[in-house]
Amino acid sequence: MEVFDLIFVPGVSVSRDLLEKTEEEAEGGLMAEDGKADAQLFGLLTSLLQQVEALSNQEEVELRAKIEALGLEVTKVPPKPTKDLDELELAAELDKLSAKLDDVDSMISSTIASNPELIMINSLFLQAQV
Secondary structure, three states: OOEEEOOOOOOOEEEHHHHHHHHHHHOOOOHHHHHHHHHHHHHHHHHHHHHHHHHHOOOOHHHHHHHHHHHHHHHOOOOOOOOOOOHHHHHHHHHHHHHHHHHHHHHHHHHHHHOOHHHHHHHHHHHHHO
């Protein structure tokens, strides 16, 4: 298994196999595999967080809590509607979901801005998408 060091956090290494798996998922898969892809992504984030904690000898309690909260939010299953929605109600529900996604995006952006370690994680994710 080949291992390489990332530029953003010296000493932190990630296996190429793990990156390639993430890249394959980023390129798109079957909808049934979305849960598996989410689990692997959060597994990668947790692994990277553990490496950062080991290198810095500091526990990142706040960052760990944010990753766990985001994981729970992503895996929530929306409740089934008790009635069929008409077009306007469906549009309103989509607007609510869009607003929630915007909130998650804002949370991710602010977390990345306030935690330099996440610059490396964000870069890793972007590299996997290319």
